[in-house]
Amino acid sequence: MTDIDPATDFGTDPTRAALLRAILPHVPFDGWSETAFATAARETEVTLEEARAAAPRGALDLAAEWHRQGDRLMLRALREADLTxxxxxxxxxxxxxxxxxxxxxxxxxxxxxALFALPQNAALGARLLWETADGIWTALGDASRDGNWYSKRATLAAVLASVVLYRLGDESPGLERTRAFIDRRIDGVMAFEKWKAGAKDNPVLRPLVRPLSWIMGQIHAPSRPDLPGGWRSGE
Incomplete structure (x- = not known):
């Protein structure tokens, strides 16, 4: 696996990068809290006003930046790996x-x-999972532009959520149990996709599958990742 160094690639905003590096050692004790954010600002030697300019929502923005940093490191590793x-x-x-x-x-x-499970942060947490799923599919060359664009990302986001929860309880060396869990989850998804593909040729299931396939074909992927999809115009 490609070596990745989360300490050297925190994005383009230098103040946010410094705040993120400073807050991480305090998160295990204080959480992604205002206390941790204020401490990070002090250790970074910026005022709270300057810190707020870089992270308007305080520690919540830094938590989101930490998640997206993981995505960027993953994507860099995928670009460097031989997947052929x-x-x-x-x-x-x-x-x-x-x-x-x-x-x-x-x-x-x-x-x-825990932070993104709070009701006021749940939408942001869901968006971050979706961004990760979209980043993976895009990096792997997904060319779907119909409803499958959404179903692939929704399925993968659900897998990612389950993997995160499993990883929290995994103390095995090298995350061996988490890695095995990932393999099982992917096998389950691929088995369903195989069944779904076969259902199109099944004379019993075909009448049920055909309308769904038509609906999926009428949906198109967003022109930008943050836009919702819709129906094809003129149809």
Whole structure:
């Protein structure tokens, strides 16, 4: 696996990068909190006003930046890896395993999971998972532009959420149990996709599958990642 160094690539905003580096050692004790944010600002030698300019929502913005940093490290590793000899299921599994190893601070992950589970932060947490799933599929060359664009990302986001929860309780060397869990989850998804493909040719299931296939074909992917999809105009 490609070596990745989360300490050297925190994005383009230098103040936010410095705040993120400073807050991480405090997150296991104080969480992604205002206390930790203020401490990070003090250690970074910036005023709270300057810190707020870089992270308007305080520690919440830094938690989101930490998650996205993991995505960037994963994508860099995918670009550098030779995936040509891998089956698609192995490429997906490799991507998820790389993402889990990108940011090894388990307590920070635990605190992040709790933070994004709060009702006021749930939408942001869902968006971050979607961004990760979209990043993986895009990096692996997904060319779908119909409803499958959404279903692939929704399915992968659900897998990622389950993997994060499993990883929080995994103390095995090298995350061996988490890696095995990822393989099982991907196998389950691929088995369903195989069944779905076969259902189109099944005379019993075909009448049920055909309308769904038509609906999926009428949906198109967004022109930008943050836009919702819709129906094809004129149809």
């Amino acid at each position: 000899q891998m089956r698609m299921r192995d490429r997906i599994a490799f991507a998820i395993k790389t993402r889990m190893s990108a940011l090894p601070e388990r307590e920070a992950l635990r605190r992040s999971t």
